[in-house]
Amino acid sequence: MVGWSSSLLRVADLVAVILLTMLAIAATFVSESLLRTVVTIPFLFFAPGYSVVVAMFPHRRSSLDGERLFGSEALLLGIATSIGLAIIVGVNLEYTVWDIAAVPVMVALSSIALLSATVAMYRRLSPLNETSPTTFGGSSDRAKTPNIGDSIQLSSVIVAVSVLVAVLSVGVVALDPPRGERYTEFGLLTEAENGTLVADNYPSEISAGDQETLYFTVTNREMQTKQYTVVITLVATNEDGDAIQRARLDSFRNEVAAEETWRQEHTVEPLLSGERLRLTYLLYDGTIPEQPTAQNSYRELHVWLDVS
Template identity: 35%
Template sequence: MTSDTDWLSLVPRSVRTAPADLLAVVVVAVLTCGAVTLPGVRDTPLRVVLGLPFVLFVPGYAVIAALFPESGPAVAASGDADAAGRTGIDGLERVALSFGTSVALVSALGLLLNFTPWGLRLVPIVVAIGLLTVAAAVVGSRRRAALPEGERFGVPVRSSLPNDPNPFSSGSRTDAAFAVVLVLCLALAVGVGGYMVAAPGSGESFSEIYVLTGNQSGDLAAEDYPTELTAGEPTSLTVAVGNHEGTATDYVVVSQLQRVRVANNTTTVLEREALTRYRPSVEANATWRTEHAVTPTMTGDRLRLTYLLYEGSAPAEPTAANAYQSVHLWVNVTAPDSASS
């Protein structure tokens, strides 16, 4: 048994003596960060299984542990005469506050991230919650350690790894098994943390298409679009495609002028005029722009000038329903004679 005892002694004392509930909180935080960043794992149900408690319970529990390291007055029933005067909270109050605090913390972190360069995206949110959880768990562990053992909050299981010289004796097999699991989780945590530092996740991938026009100062802006067009006469617009797919992508942009009927929240295309097509190749995280001289021949009021975006190739009959992305403007097109009169 000497070799087993020596192997267990390699675990830092701060880990062996840390509360089991806070160690579990740290492990859940690290595993969740891995579940949303590691390829092959982030698309599995494990992401949801770990994500729900990670968002709804874990950060609040860690913060409550840091704020209230003392055991609650409920222990008075066990004969502790000093318990009634303690300021701690009991287990039921701790669980209830953990849920409420988690919701408040996650909402506040999301609001703060929305004003940072990282934005309100999955990986920054998960990393921020994880860092807050680990920091609160460390503070909570230190505050508990500063209290007399009889006043510390503890879970119904033993809250630390065994200090028994022979941890694999018949009376401590459960603690020994917990020690093995903990060491494995810590090794996994180090691996996940190293991966997240060396190859952080790229977040959600997407493409976008939008239309710009020159404003009064001569800059391109998504406002003050022309609404009155004349058949046969060009009107200049700028079409832009943004590639956030993480890799170079070939696109097809289809421009149409459509006569539509809107009834009962349903839009039906009655007639369509093909205007032009573009086939840009856009590098990752780049934006392609081109000037489109819109020269319609169809006339009418409330016509829909539509731009359809496809990856790779476009179908034989491009529509808004089968497009990857689309954007449209409402315009009135008049005949040249009507415009001059």
């Protein structure tokens, strides 16, 4: 029982880091609230860096063996390293499919904190490290006096490395800036009398059995190749604009590379008649639901038609 209590005390700081990390992860998935701010800010500025520092230098001084408590250098190095890690994660997320948002950032930093804390626990409790000459903040040999100058020098080196890595990460972005927000442009065009395509002069009336030629465009700004599908429907609505009848006119599918535009010519032949019919273009990124609607689409365009 004494051995278990002693072991728990030796890793109490790491247990606290793990608990803070788990609480921060849970708070991240909660809507904006005071709890989310109160928990995540201490986590971001402390937990990941502290875990990494202790994983590198696992020994802590404890009153159990008569030595002074773990020095304040751990706190300072933890903060410095956490700031560096946050910058590195943010920079690298720009080059992935994930946006710089709360969830991706927290998942990345939480993974670092949990993995590092686990390694630190193992190293601190490992019998092989009991007599290790490398301790954070001084020597583990009780017969020797801790060299404070070496401790300060080591702390300075780690802080300097953290700052250097952060600066280099920012420099990479400055030299190769990200392309900005990821999105998809979706447009509908008609052909003017001079043959140019314009986003104007959409048909408002058409007779049953007649056809209209239109063009839709899809421009991929998602920074990666996408498989798009466009579904064209004609929807009869009531006075409130709610759908009461749907007719699927056509669908198109195409793979579009990043920064490329897909332009598709097509003909519209109404399958319904009436006033205030909604000619709707539904854009999907990936799979198509069984019942395509404006609510479950990625992008939506529509024009109003009277079909006689």
